[in-house]
Amino acid sequence: MSAPAPNYAHKATFVAPHDGDSFWLRVDFGKLTHGITLDPLFYIRLAGIDCWELSQPLGPKARDFSTNMLSKEPIVVQTVKPDLSNLGLEKYGRLLCNVWVGDDLLSDLLRIAGYEKTSQP
Secondary structure: OOOOOOOOEEEEEEEEEEEOOEEEEEEEOOHHHHOOOOOOEEEEEEOOOOEOOOOOOOHHHHHHHHHHHHOOOOEEEEEOOOOOOOOOOOOOOOEEEEEEEOOEEHHHHHHHOOOEOOOOO
16 A cells, blocks of 8 residues: 555635735634644745835735635645755745635735736726
């Protein structure tokens, strides 16, 4: 019998926003399925997008958009290690992650809505 494929995607619940691409999630590591009482709070940084800062014109709207999306269920979070290094925190203490709301990648939804920093305000 071969070993199962690792799965680094977990269910999560939204706790609080910071800005469009940073927020806090409580991640379920098996509480609902295996009775594991491990559901830590993580400060998340979305992979693949840089949203407007809160001090910029579209910043508060990007935060509100993410908050609205993350208030929906289900949320799935997956850590990203772009350089294949050990999992760790980036310089602002956040975990770099992909986050899905339902079947949609949150970074794609933000990009489509015009909240990526490379777009015009």
